Amino acid sequence: MGRLRDLAKRAYEKKIYTYSSFLSLPEQSILDGMAKELSFIPYELFGGHEMAERKVVGFGSEELFGYPGRFPVTILKVTPAIEKFGEELNHRDYLGSLMNLGIRRDTIGDILVKGKTGFIFCADEVSEFIRENLVKIRHTQVSCEIIEDDIELKPTLIDESYPVSSMRLDVIIAATCKLSRKETLGYFERNEVQLNSKVITENAVNLKPGDVFSVRGKGKFILESIGGTTKRGRTYINVKRYQ
Numbered sequence: 001m002g003r004l005r006d007l008a009k010r011a012y013e014k015k016i017y018t019y020s021s022f023l024s025l026p027e028q029s030i031l032d033g034m035a036k037e038l039s040f041i042p043y044e045l046f047g048g049h050e051m052a053e054r055k056v057v058g059f060g061s062e063e064l065f066g067y068p069g070r071f072p073v074t075i076l077k078v079t080p081a082i083e084k085f086g087e088e089l090n091h092r093d094y095l096g097s098l099m100n101l102g103i104r105r106d107t108i109g110d111i112l113v114k115g116k117t118g119f120i121f122c123a124d125e126v127s128e129f130i131r132e133n134l135v136k137i138r139h140t141q142v143s144c145e146i147i148e149d150d151i152e153l154k155p156t157l158i159d160e161s162y163p164v165s166s167m168r169l170d171v172i173i174a175a176t177c178k179l180s181r182k183e184t185l186g187y188f189e190r191n192e193v194q195l196n197s198k199v200i201t202e203n204a205v206n207l208k209p210g211d212v213f214s215v216r217g218k219g220k221f222i223l224e225s226i227g228g229t230t231k232r233g234r235t236y237i238n239v240k241r242y243q
Contacts, residue, residue, distance in 0.1 A: 007020055008041045010059075012040060017059065017069035018060065021104075022123070023057060042060065045058075049075075053214070054110050056071055074127035078118040080143075086116040091111050097137045117152065130144060163237075164234060167206045168204050169200070169204070172213070173213065177218040190216075192216035193214070194213065195207075197212070219241055222239060
């Protein structure tokens, strides 16, 4: 909280954009709780891509300062040096190799893995270091390049339909993520649920078409529409799942 206060105050007093390191979901929840205290300065969150969980908060606005800001976030694309010898690596493999380089965790945002290709969202300050020094993940020799964007980063939306007993967020999460009620409540308690890009701890809130919700490690969804009812009186919901 002290760090966020300092960034907000410096932006307001010096009329310059200030940016945090990457915030986890619990840290974003702390920021949400400070909204009234920080109302003297505009701010927004950005993680580098549409589905980002870890995000940087930037204090300031073009309207206030008279010039646009730029979030200090770089995208690194990681590919096997020799495609046919590349392993199917996972998030933990990438993160472990990055931590072995001595990089602070808060300089690393999301890590997306698509097949044998990985995308690392990181702070500008460590991007060149990673590009030059991340040469091996597990047994795979890799190469890194800094990119502006990539078609592979665009999410694919899959249509799904579920019968639910109510429009409560916890009920819908249990259905879409195939969780028990106890498991679902655990995600709320750990600040691992977002609704419309904000961390939420109120599990009984009702959703409406157009709402976007996500559960850490389970997926992100758009409630597209509400359909008919089953013979048992349950309501069908139509969602789009980010793939």
